Amino acid sequence: MPSEELFEKIDQYENKIIEWRRTLHQFPELGLELPQTVAYVRSQLVEMGLSVQDHYVNGNGLAVVIEGTREGSPCDRVMGLRTDMDGLPIQEETGLPFASKNGNMHACGHDGHTANLLGVAWYLSQNTHLFRGKVKLIFQPGEEYPGGAEPMIQEGVLKDPDVTRVLGFHIGHLDKEIPPGHISYRVGPMMASMDRFRITIKGSGFHAGYPESSKDPIPVAAELITAFQTIKSRNIKASEPVVISVTHIEGGFNQNIIPDQVFIEGTVRTLNDTMRSFIHGRMEKIIQGLEVAYDVQISFSYDYKYPVLINDEVATKETVQALKAGLGSGLIMASKDALMGAEDFAYYGKEVPASFLFLANPRSIDGHFHGHHSSKFDIDESKLILAFKAFILATLDYLQ
Numbered sequence: 001m002p003s004e005e006l007f008e009k010i011d012q013y014e015n016k017i018i019e020w021r022r023t024l025h026q027f028p029e030l031g032l033e034l035p036q037t038v039a040y041v042r043s044q045l046v047e048m049g050l051s052v053q054d055h056y057v058n059g060n061g062l063a064v065v066i067e068g069t070r071e072g073s074p075c076d077r078v079m080g081l082r083t084d085m086d087g088l089p090i091q092e093e094t095g096l097p098f099a100s101k102n103g104n105m106h107a108c109g110h111d112g113h114t115a116n117l118l119g120v121a122w123y124l125s126q127n128t129h130l131f132r133g134k135v136k137l138i139f140q141p142g143e144e145y146p147g148g149a150e151p152m153i154q155e156g157v158l159k160d161p162d163v164t165r166v167l168g169f170h171i172g173h174l175d176k177e178i179p180p181g182h183i184s185y186r187v188g189p190m191m192a193s194m195d196r197f198r199i200t201i202k203g204s205g206f207h208a209g210y211p212e213s214s215k216d217p218i219p220v221a222a223e224l225i226t227a228f229q230t231i232k233s234r235n236i237k238a239s240e241p242v243v244i245s246v247t248h249i250e251g252g253f254n255q256n257i258i259p260d261q262v263f264i265e266g267t268v269r270t271l272n273d274t275m276r277s278f279i280h281g282r283m284e285k286i287i288q289g290l291e292v293a294y295d296v297q298i299s300f301s302y303d304y305k306y307p308v309l310i311n312d313e314v315a316t317k318e319t320v321q322a323l324k325a326g327l328g329s330g331l332i333m334a335s336k337d338a339l340m341g342a343e344d345f346a347y348y349g350k351e352v353p354a355s356f357l358f359l360a361n362p363r364s365i366d367g368h369f370h371g372h373h374s375s376k377f378d379i380d381e382s383k384l385i386l387a388f389k390a391f392i393l394a395t396l397d398y399l400q
Helices: 003-025 035-047 110-126 149-154 217-235 273-294 313-327 381-398
Strands: 052-056 061-067 078-084 134-140 165-170 183-185 188-191 194-202 243-251 261-269 297-306 309-311 332-334 354-359
Touching: 003 035, 003 110, 003 381, 035 052, 035 061, 035 110, 061 110, 078 110, 078 381, 110 134, 110 165, 110 381, 134 149, 165 313, 165 381, 183 313, 183 381, 194 217, 194 273, 217 243, 217 261, 217 273, 261 273, 273 297, 309 313, 309 354, 313 332, 313 354, 313 381, 354 381
Parallel strands: 078 134, 078 165, 165 354, 183 332
Antiparallel strands: 052 061, 061 134, 183 354, 188 309, 194 261, 194 297, 243 261
């Protein structure tokens, strides 16, 4: 089917996608518990006449299989298309008429992701004659935290039928070098791993006027934070993408009392597993040295969370070729660098060839785009149709 005729049929879905997005935007839910969101998504899929698998993550993850009817030789390919459905614990300040009123917010675009995949489900279910093989649509909770991809995979979302390629999208404006209205990609590492460390420094408190009688954990915390920054600046070459961020520190409660302990929390981002292990090891050695030097006890936990998101070369190049042919090469751009943000879509790529794309569709509020995870984050809904078309084009190309 020529792309003009295909797009003529696709464009009729645009208003419905925007309607779905605005409905979902009003009741964002958090983590792995999305009862209202899941009930709404399920109802829309059932209304399309689709059979919904809703046994994932205690009923908070959904999957739908659509089988193609196009004539031709049997096709054992299964295209997986994934979306995330969760929001963030942020009080919305966008002023939108459909803004959330429950204290949470879709401040990262997952409402748009979900609406987009609902549109894809509707289109493909009405046009099974355009493809062979099968499509598996994956509606996932908990991307922001603690991660819904891994439990869904463990519960078999990539099986029965066995997914042979998986595609995902992120909207908003993650890569600031990509102009609005464009889709970007990258072969190889696309987004960083995400690890979490937690530290408790236990000393002994005392009157602040007599610090010699204490084992003060506050200067230990200060030295530890500074030492952690030297891991990147003095142990790793400058061209290696690494982020070590201390994001939470808590200790003390009064100006004249030295506290007993200080708590520190933060994140590590890298683009390969070897570097993750190296940084973990260096942190342990720094902590061991500070324990001896200051005669304190330091408890340390390092949690390996989301892996590096790596785009498969063949899957990504074939997807990009299909998008350029259908949307025009001018709308598809390569991202120069991997981003140090993380995405649990990375887990799918560890199981099957995967490709993750960005749609740049920021919308300004008060004269500028406020960025992801902001109380004034918003998207340009008129560009959602590009991600929708991209999902359709990539799927039809893979299952031709």
